[in-house]
Amino acid sequence: MIRLLPREVESLWTLFTAPIVWALHFLICYVGAAIYCAKPGLLGLDFAAVRLGIGIVTALALALILLSTLLAWRQWGFGTYDPPHDDATAHSRRRFQGFATLLLSGLSFVAVIFVALPAVFLTECLR
Amino acid sequence: MLAPFALCGCSGVQSALDPAGDESAIVANLFWVMVIGGAFIWIGVIGTLLFAISRRERPVSDAGAGRLILWGGAVFPSVTLLFLLAFALWLMPGLRPFATPADASMTVEVTGKQFWWQVAYRLPDGSRVAAANEVRLPVGKRVEFALESDDVIHSFWIPALGGKMDMIPGRRNRLSLLATKAGTFRAPCAEYCGTSHALMAFSAVAMEPSDFDAWLAAQAEPAAGVSGEGREAFLRNGCGACHRVDGTEANATIGPDLSHVGSRKTIGAGILPNTEAAIASFIANPGAIKPDAKMPAFGALPAAEIDAMAAWLKGLE
Amino acid sequence: MMQPAPRLPDSERSAQADQLRDAWAAPTGWRYWTSVNNTQVGLWYAGSAFFFMLFAGVLALMVRVQLAVPGNDFLSADLFNQAFTLHGTVMMFLFAVPIFEAVAIFLLPSMLGARELPFPRLGAFGFWSFLLGGIFVCGSIFFDAAPSSGWFMYPPLATDKEFSGIGADIWLLGLSFIEVASIAAAVEIIVGIMKCRAPGMRINLMPLFAWYLLIVAGMILFAFPPLIAGDLLFEMQRMFDWPFFDPSRGGDPLLWQHLFWIFGHPEVYIIFLPSIALMAMIVPTFAQRPIVGYSWIVLAAVGTGFLSFGLWVHHMFTTGLPQISLAFFSAASEAVAIPTGVQIFVFIATMLAGRVIFSTPMLFGTGGLAIFVIGGLTGVMVALAPFDWQAHDTYFIVAHLHYVLIGGMLFPVVAGIYYYYPLINGRKLSDGLGRLAFWLMFVGFNVAFFPMHLTGLRGMPRRVFTYPDELGLNLLNLVSTVGAFVFAAGVLVVVVDVLRPKHRQPVGKRNPWNAGTLEWINEPQHNWGVRSIPQITSRYPLWQQPELAEQVNDGRWYLADAPHGRREGIVTSVLDARPIQVLRVAGPALITIAAAASLGGAFVAMTFHWWVVTALCAAVSFGAILYWLWTGTGEIPEQATRRAGPDLDLPLYASGPASVGWWAMFITMIGDGTAFGSLVFGYFFYWTIHSDFTAGAAGPGATWPMISVTLFACSWLLTVAARQLNARARVGSMRLALGIAAPLTVLAAVAGFWGPWQAGMEPTRHVYPAIVWILVAWTLVHAALGIVMQLWCLVASLAGRLTPAHDQDMHNVALYWHFMMVTALTAFAVVGLFPMAVT
DSSP, X not given: OGXXXXXXXXXXXXXXXXXXXXXXXXXXXXXXXXXXXXXXXXXXXXXHHHHHHHHHHHHHHHHHHHHHHHHHHHHHTTTOSOTTOOOSXXXXXXXXXXXXXXXXXXXXXXXXXXXXXHHHHOOSOOO | OOHHHHXXXXXXXXXXXXXXXXXXXXXXXXXXHHHHHHHHHHHHHHHHHHXXXXXXXXXXXXXXXXXXXXXXXXXXXXXXXXXXXXXHHHHHHHHSOOOOGGGOSOEEEEEEETTEEEEEEEOTTSOEEEEESEEEEETTSEEEEEEEESSSOEEEOOTTTOOOEEEXXXXXXXXXXXXXXXXXXXXXXXXXXXTTGGGOEEEEEXXXXXXXXXXXXXXXXXXXXXXXXTHHHHXXXXXXXXXXXXXXXXXXXXXXXXXXGGGSSEETTTTEESOHHHHHHHHHOHHHHSTTOSSOOOTTSOHHHHHHHHHHHHTOO | OOSOOOOOOHHHHHHHHHHHHHHXXXXXXXXXXXXXXXXXXXXXXXXXXXXXXXXXXXXHHHHHHHHSSTTOOSSOHHHHHHHHHXXXXXXXXXXXXXXXXXXXXXXXXXXXXXXXXXXXXXHHHHHHHHHHHHHHHHHGGGGTOOOOSTTTTOTTTTTOTTTOOHHHHHHHHHHHHHHHHHHHHHHHHHHHHHHOOOTTOOTTTSOHHHHHHHHHHHHHHHHHHHHHHHHHHHHHHHHHOOOTTXXXXXXXXXXXXXXXXXXXXXXXXXXHHHHHHHHHHHHHHHHTSOOXXXXXXXXXXXXXXXXXXXXXXXXXXXXXXXXXXXXXXXXHHHHTHHHHHHHHHHHHHHHHTSOOOOOHHHHHHHHHHHHHHHHHHHXXXXXXXXXXXXXXXXXXXXXXXXXXXXXXXXXXXXXXXXXXXXXXXXXXXXXXXXXXXXXXXXXXXHHHHHHHHHHHHTTOBTXXXXXXXXXXXXXXXXXXXHHHHHHHHHHHHHHHHHHSOOTTSOOOOSSTTOOOSGGGGOOTTOSXXXXXXXXXXXXSHHHHSTTHHHHHHTTOSBOOOOTTSOEEEEEEOTTTOOEEEEEEEOOOOSHHHHHHHHHHHHHHHHHTTOHHHHXXXXXXXXXXXXHHHHHHSSOOOSSSEEEEETTEEEESOOOGGGSHHHHHHHHHHHHHHHHHXXXXXXXXXXXXXXXSXXXXXXXXXXXXXXXXXXXXXXXXXXXXXXXXXXXXXOHHHHHHHXXXXXXXXXXXXXXHHHHHHHTTOOTTTOHHHHHHHHHHHHHHHHHHHHHHHHHHHHHHHHXXXXXXXXXXHHHHHHHHHHHHHHHHHHHHHHHHHHHHHHO
């Protein structure tokens, strides 16, 4: 399974994968709901469809973050190395990146769940 | 640090912690729960911090310190906040339900102006009762407010009954409130709206439903004292160009409706007691009492004429 | 070079030191002010920011005096409104953000083991812009002309000339000018951290301060541009009556609130993170051990950076947006508390795992944390929409925000002053005065602000110049006023401690706190930063590489000399800090001051509608910047490589992604793109609020916008081709390509203009034509810059300044054109095609 994932990428940007997924998820939820509430008749949908949409986007986002977690876990060395990862080697630097990415994936996972929560409790636009 | 709290308590006609409404009561409870929870968290965090600083012997291992970060810094807040957030989200739809037009018994339209409030009660039969700078509502009945503004952004807030809602030019915001106790409350403008923002408030009066119905019926008719002395002076000096007094030819809506001004709790939008002397001083020089008020000063008129108008207005109950 | 070079004989070493000293010497006499070195500019920056802070503090005291008793007439209503507006504005724009830029400019190079940030003149330009803009904004109150609409400047109060005077223009133009300076600093800091670290300082060894600052500078790139876009719309309405926020012509006051708070909330974290970064440097020093949870701090910084962009609507919980929208922002506002909690627990864990020396900086640090945690907890409360409906715009919020900002920012900054003061002149500040100041500030602060929680919930709204007697607010307010003066006395003690003459105090030893990070290797008496640039192999080099300090001072590491009399530093790779280039940076210059002063002049003249002066100043500024770029950048070195160490030769010239200039262009254009994106957001915002957002008016049609896009594409392709041709030494063809591209751009711009023009779109009639024109105008201004750049490369090629081997400018211009193309495509697709898609 792990071997199917892309090879390690040497870049600073991988660190930001999970937060970027969070940001996109947040934007889609907010903009989607805002447009629905401002123009209810636009697509002929009702609010249940909006909630369902948020559910689907959330599942997708969580799946992407899990993927990022998996990649990060691999970059970290599957938990075989403990922090602080402060050796002057590229190896140690990669472990650090892996661990930091892993932590960020965890935070993003929780944050995506937070942002999806309104769809559970609110059943209309309410304005 | 806590002394002022003990000294002042939470009561007051403008206090959110002395609730007389459904929303304000729930929010006040939410506040106290959060304050107590927050106090425990603060003591826990700062206690740990002071312990960490003062401890001299045998430092904690790196792994132990790492576990503290994981559980104290990440897991505990995540779980606590998740529950708190879920609770608040669960509250939201019930706190401000928006009645559909069919079951709304009455809509109160309030329009913010620099620096006063135009009020109109829109009744189910389509009739409209105009007022200003005072909002009355029946206890135990949900009232819907339609909030607008003519000039700048204001915010409508009756702390004792519930949270605020902005009045934004070009938009019509809705707010629904349910008073649970009768009483007179003070409601300040809560969005900065210019020079005299501090001097813009109104009285909110929650009344028993039968009293309210009687009051509203009286408001729909001209005041008893409308043909009294002072009316001539009022009309002669052009007050009718801005104000309306039901039962006279003064019928403008630029300034506050004065049809029943004598029965209001305050004058000048919540800033002066409703006495003849206060009314007279406002007529003489509104700008001195309320900087940048739009009403011109009438101090050049003979004092007797001003007093006559004040007495007449005070009599419009 | 993993080992230091052998120690040279004394005579050679002192000759090297002399070369370095000459190259880095600060100018003397009046020319001192032409210095661009990070040490001087950083100190000026910090000094000015503190001066503005004291000024705003005095305004706050005046506010507190007025509110001490009900019905007070110490200040008139209008003056009170000017005072609180200026207090907020100055604290935010002229103290909190600039102080972080100042500290970054002052400290970063030495922390990273660099001699200087990559663009010293840009840093100096930013400082002078900040100073001029700041004086302009602050000075207005002495002419009774200060802004009085609140630091948030909500329309219509702030747009309508009937309600607000010239103060609003001063706010908009003065601060737009300062925002430019902030973005300049962000570019400088990002490139500095990514590309100018000491060799071997891999990203896992970077000081935490640098991690925080990297994130913060990135946040500035996405947070400030929406405000700049908002300022543009705002000023277009105030000056030319384009109705962006006027509901009677289709505008909406809420658009401003969105744009302002998309800036305004990340701003809070832009202020908070650098101060916490100072704590992340101070805590390990006094816990006498490396930080526990380095990766957790990176998580916290990056996490906060992202989440902070999902909070802005919590400033708009009472504007009547649908509750479902509020709920998303409520959720994100709660989530952001998680990384903040991590941050605090990292400090606690580090202290637990070490042995804490309780010094004055630690006193301020822990006191600040105790205050900040209260602010954080009240933040969690107000993030819940139902509670915020009550608390919003009351003194509860005043208390909350001061607990956050003073606990999270001011106290750590004062801790930083006590900690880092020895880096300024080798002497420590007084412990006794420090402790006195702390207790005055700590007690005074809590006495002033703690009661405000209750004041607010008992119904006192913010921004009121007075309050009635009978509401039970009297005692609370009086206590707050007394506390404010005690707090101010504490601040005054800090000022006295910093300013008191210290020449009789002996110079202390270097690294007086026994810290582990690289900045303590510096000797304040030398302007050169480090004597030689070391190879780093650990997070706390002074602890873990015990011989490093001596080796550095003996000049045994990189660039220990300056044979050409130039200021030089090393550019390294992003991840592993491999040395890749020797970068020559600029020395003292008057041109940066001239550019800043003329640009400032243009903004000031615009405020007073002196159009001729505005045009003149803008032209001078434009000329000055061109002169600066022509003389100060893209210089072809006299030799290809430079010996950096015994076995290391590095190129002196780089272009494309290997060069720092390319990165600066890239980062600037990201910010530029964000501003443009905000304008596009405005277009769609108007679409959502109206059933027919065109209000039946004719649009630009699809034809002309599409012609324009096609022409822009041709010009873009030719520019990219020019870069390739030049790289293949086909200089003639390259010049021909540029020679065709420039006129094509002119045609593209004309076609873009012609669309809305031929349709007779009148921007003052309705918001639809106004927003179309603003998108088109934005594109046209960028096209004009694009033409200048194309011609620049043509002229540079003819002048022999741009050759196949030295093609920095060509790379940067091609990069600009990539962004130009995206801008043109987006703008014309939106204005040309979208109306057809929805009707």
